[in-house]
Amino acid sequence: MQSINNTSCSDATKQKIADALKALMQTKSFDKISVANITNYCNIHRQTFYYHFVDKYELLNWMFHNELIAPLTSDFTLDNMYDKLNSMFITMKNEQSFYQCALKINADVILKYINNLAVQEFASAFDDIEKTYGLKPKDDKENKLLAEFFGYGISGVVLDWVSHGMRETPKELTGRIEHIINACKRLAISRADS
Numbered sequence: 001m002q003s004i005n006n007t008s009c010s011d012a013t014k015q016k017i018a019d020a021l022k023a024l025m026q027t028k029s030f031d032k033i034s035v036a037n038i039t040n041y042c043n044i045h046r047q048t049f050y051y052h053f054v055d056k057y058e059l060l061n062w063m064f065h066n067e068l069i070a071p072l073t074s075d076f077t078l079d080n081m082y083d084k085l086n087s088m089f090i091t092m093k094n095e096q097s098f099y100q101c102a103l104k105i106n107a108d109v110i111l112k113y114i115n116n117l118a119v120q121e122f123a124s125a126f127d128d129i130e131k132t133y134g135l136k137p138k139d140d141k142e143n144k145l146l147a148e149f150f151g152y153g154i155s156g157v158v159l160d161w162v163s164h165g166m167r168e169t170p171k172e173l174t175g176r177i178e179h180i181i182n183a184c185k186r187l188a189i190s191r192a193d194s
Helices: 002-024 035-042 046-052 056-073 081-094 096-132 140-163 170-193
Strands: none
Touching: 002 035, 002 046, 002 056, 035 046, 035 056, 056 081, 056 096, 081 096, 081 140, 081 170, 096 140, 140 170
């Protein structure tokens, strides 16, 4: 019981620190924010910050993971992929100014997670299509290349959406991704039938 309370207390402290960084980023650029600014804002000791995070970059990565990646990857399947992506886009849109600034600082973290997840799921989808249509499995390298292509494509679409001001709604962006993926599925199936 004690470890559960310690974990929730630790998570609450991390969230308090994250909230402070978000608030500070409303008025200052990330590179101008110091650990002292963060700790003063949330009224904690510097040692408390360093107990939880090595530096503000690790804090930013933790925020990406907890707010975007963990909800996206939790129980992720091809069946709920679009709902999960839409939820992630809604979170980003709701805190648009933060994510636009944050992704300028460290887009690699979120893009790596999205890309890796997409590669895994597309590789699985290609296997399913081959099994469903009784196709002889193609070269594993070809399927891996196709999965990576889609993974990088989705990652690029997300980064482009953020860098251009998130003009599309999350639903529109999700719909665009869904349309592209479904068109590719139809193409793969039609090629298999011929």
